[in-house]
Amino acid sequence: VKKGIKRGWVRRSRQKRLVYHSFGGGQIFAYGTSPGGSDGSTTGADLTVRLSRPLFNWEHDASDERYPAVPADGSIRGVSLSIIARNTTNVQQDTLYVFDYDDDTNVIGGVASGRGYGVYFGKVAGHYDTLSVPLVRTDTAGRFKYAVTWTAGTVAYYIRITGYWTEEVA
Amino acid sequence: VSNKGIFRGWDGSHLNRGSGNNNAAWGGHGLRTTRRYTNEPLIYVPIDRTTGATMPLIGASIPTTWTADQQPTATNDMSGKGGSVVGPNRQFIPSDGSVVAFSIDFSYEANAVVTSAIFFYDYDAPVINALGTIVEGAARVYGSKVSGQPGTMSFPFVRTGGKNNAQVKYAVDWVSGTSTAYVYVTGYWVRA
Numbered sequence: 001v002k003k004g005i006k007r008g009w010v011r012r013s014r015q016k017r018l019v020y021h022s023f024g025g026g027q028i029f030a031y032g033t034s035p036g037g038s039d040g041s042t043t044g045a046d047l048t049v050r051l052s053r054p055l056f057n058w059e060h061d062a063s064d065e066r067y068p069a070v071p072a073d074g075s076i077r078g079v080s081l082s083i084i085a086r087n088t089t090n091v092q093q094d095t096l097y098v099f100d101y102d103d104d105t106n107v108i109g110g111v112a113s114g115r116g117y118g119v120y121f122g123k124v125a126g127h128y129d130t131l132s133v134p135l136v137r138t139d140t141a142g143r144f145k146y147a148v149t150w151t152a153g154t155v156a157y158y159i160r161i162t163g164y165w166t167e168e169v170a
Numbered sequence: 171v172s173n174k175g176i177f178r179g180w181d182g183s184h185l186n187r188g189s190g191n192n193n194a195a196w197g198g199h200g201l202r203t204t205r206r207y208t209n210e211p212l213i214y215v216p217i218d219r220t221t222g223a224t225m226p227l228i229g230a231s232i233p234t235t236w237t238a239d240q241q242p243t244a245t246n247d248m249s250g251k252g253g254s255v256v257g258p259n260r261q262f263i264p265s266d267g268s269v270v271a272f273s274i275d276f277s278y279e280a281n282a283v284v285t286s287a288i289f290f291y292d293y294d295a296p297v298i299n300a301l302g303t304i305v306e307g308a309a310r311v312y313g314s315k316v317s318g319q320p321g322t323m324s325f326p327f328v329r330t331g332g333k334n335n336a337q338v339k340y341a342v343d344w345v346s347g348t349s350t351a352y353v354y355v356t357g358y359w360v361r362a
């Protein structure tokens with residue numbers, strides 16, 4: 001129990017109200033296959049936890065004024081995502097995970113623990129599975145962590161940014 | 171910097187003019203002068219999913235009651251529709267134009283082995299100007315690479331517009347067979 005001036009104090013990062021900025025249904029941010037190809041920023045054929053690229057220099061469709069450039073001033077606190085994956089082969093089960101940036105359990109370069117959001121796929125060859133994730137916490141550059149499991153065949157996965165969160169300014 | 175008076179020393183660099191490319195201060199920093207729909211605080215009103223209740227249903231079955239192609243189409247007006255629970259807790263989608271966005275659950279399947287999908291767009295998405303073409307910017311779920319195997323997704327935020335501000339847009343990537351989609355409004359967003 002905190003006393004004195006810290007009485008009632010908790011991590012403000014968890015307490016701030018957030019403002020949501022929609023990107024509509026989402027624009028492609030990362031995609032790839034596992035093992036093998038990628039979009040240049042990703043991927044591997046294992047459970048390795050990877051760091052997404054910074055969001056603020058993301059070359060999304062800025063021609064659509066509904067989707068403004070993402071702020072580079074460090075105000076980003078999280079993103080919302082749509083994640084989709086499938087496998088060409090009928091495998092036991094694969095998973096596409098996304099993790100909060102400050103998830104201490106899932107360390108970049110380490111093995112994914114399964115904590116975080118995940119979409120399961122691959123039990124039926126070729127079938128897509130989809131998950132919408134409302135809030136994945138990022139660093140101030142808009143980066144989050146993710147991992148892809150792979151057992152056989154070829155995995156195809158897609159991560160779309162559907163919006164981002166900033167701290168509310170009074 | 172040529173501003174005078176209270177604007178002296180202010181160069182406008184934090185002003186979001188809404189050009190789509192001048193948003194360094196986007197996210198509430200600086201002045202909030204444009205694109206109110208993106209920055210304004212919103213309140214979410216869930217439609218209770220009481221046991222046995224049915225969410226307001228936008229539509230089902232493709233192509234019998236839905237457009238069976240890639241042409242983006244507006245849904246019907248969902249205002250005034252409510253869950254099936256009768257009583258004081260029954261909730262209805264407002265008809266006063268106050269709705270800003272829907273949250274939706276949708277599932278999609280086909281009875282043929284095809285890769286097909288259903289897409290949902292903000293009502294004000296420019297895709298309506300590209301009839302016959304499905305583009306990025308849609309919430310989507312794929313179904314039926316396995317016959318009869320549905321894909322399902324819950325999506326939190328699709329902007330509404332049109333009649334009573336209670337329509338969204340959708341498109342179906344229909345290939346063959348008969349596709350079936352179930353789309354429910356699970357809640358809505360209004361301005362704070």
